[in-house]
Amino acid sequence: MSPGRVDDVFAALGDPGRRSLVEAVAGRGSATATELAAELPVTRQAVAKQLATLAEAGLLRATRAGRETRYEVTPAPLEEAVAWMVEVGARWDDRLAALGRSLQQRRS
Amino acid sequence: MSPGRVDDVFAALGDPGRRSLVEAVAGRGSATATELAAELPVTRQAVAKQLATLAEAGLLRATRAGRETRYEVTPAPLEEAVAWMVEVGARWDDRLAALGRSLQQRRS
DNA sequence: GTACCATGCAACCAATTGGTTGCGTATCAC
DNA sequence: GTGATACGCAACCAATTGGTTGCATGGTAC
Structure with a gap:
């Protein structure tokens, strides 16, 4: 069982904002930073940062298509x-x- | 599903130090702050603080017996x-x- | 009662971190 | 080409937080 990985996962899920982001992405199937930020009281950059953290923990996968980067959940x-x-x-x-x-x- | 509760649980487990504390307590069955601190490069007070956080999240239960307070895991x-x-x-x-x-x- | 644990509480510190603004770059629509 | 859109990066800020030191309190042992 990858040890450091689990650490990152819990740390990532530790923030309530990030948790709800994961929920939001899961609910939509996939989403971009601007999409998510549109319905939140925070900046797009803030959301982008959090998405990056989640992606680094392996919870999300980023796919750049044209000018937008879509994120989706990675359950592993x-x-x-x-x-x-x-x-x-x-x-x-x-x-x-x-x-x-x-x-x-x-x-x- | 208690909503705030899960938040606290993830937040508590988010810190690597706290995670290993949970593991330590689980491994021993029960433990006190001083016991745990004895094998760690941190102060007893630091450990006590973390144990308090974990207990507040519901992950540990504190039981004071005489002059010592023992902690044990609460799996719910x-x-x-x-x-x-x-x-x-x-x-x-x-x-x-x-x-x-x-x-x-x-x-x- | 006296010396000794095991705690609890408070003040204080340095590092982390979630968030912001500002700016530069690449892509799509026309 | 031109304007609008979607990003990424960097600098900067305020709040949180994990950790420390110091001290007061309350059981234990004898």
Whole structure:
């Protein structure tokens, strides 16, 4: 399990603004910085920065098409983060433990 | 799904130091601030602060016994965070989608 | 009661960071 | 070509935050 990667994922998801950005992108399927900024009380540059952070953490993938760059969700890192949580919490929680087995089974 | 709660959980897990603290506590079963600080290059107060943050996010539970306060992991918030991730990523990833069903099934 | 842990609280510091403005560049429409 | 659009980059700012030192408090052991 890539160690540093999970760190970045949690750090990226740590900011509420970035979390809602991920939700927004997920809801639209894909989105650009200006699109998202249009409906938010922040600047396009602010959104662009956050998107860059999320992309660097591997949560989003940027694709430049002509003059616009579209972002979409990349679920793989989420799965790693889930794995971390399951691993930590499994001993105290039966549901998480079961979930862990379920996850492991579906891998590979 | 408690909304503010998940925010706190991700924010708490966002710091690498706090993440490793959670791991340490999970590994020991329970631990005190001084115990943890003894093996870290930081002050006891620093650790205590982080533990407080984690406890406030619901990830740890503090129990004062005599002159020492022991912390242990509380997996419930982890489960909520997992639910959030699954919900966001499910559309793009079959494994996460399956995991989501698995999670929902075990809830009640 | 006395010496010794283990904490809690407060003030203070340096580094990080989310956000802004300003400007330069590339692409699309006409 | 010309204007409008979508970006990217850099400098700068204020707020947050992880960490420290110092001190006061409350159990433990004897």
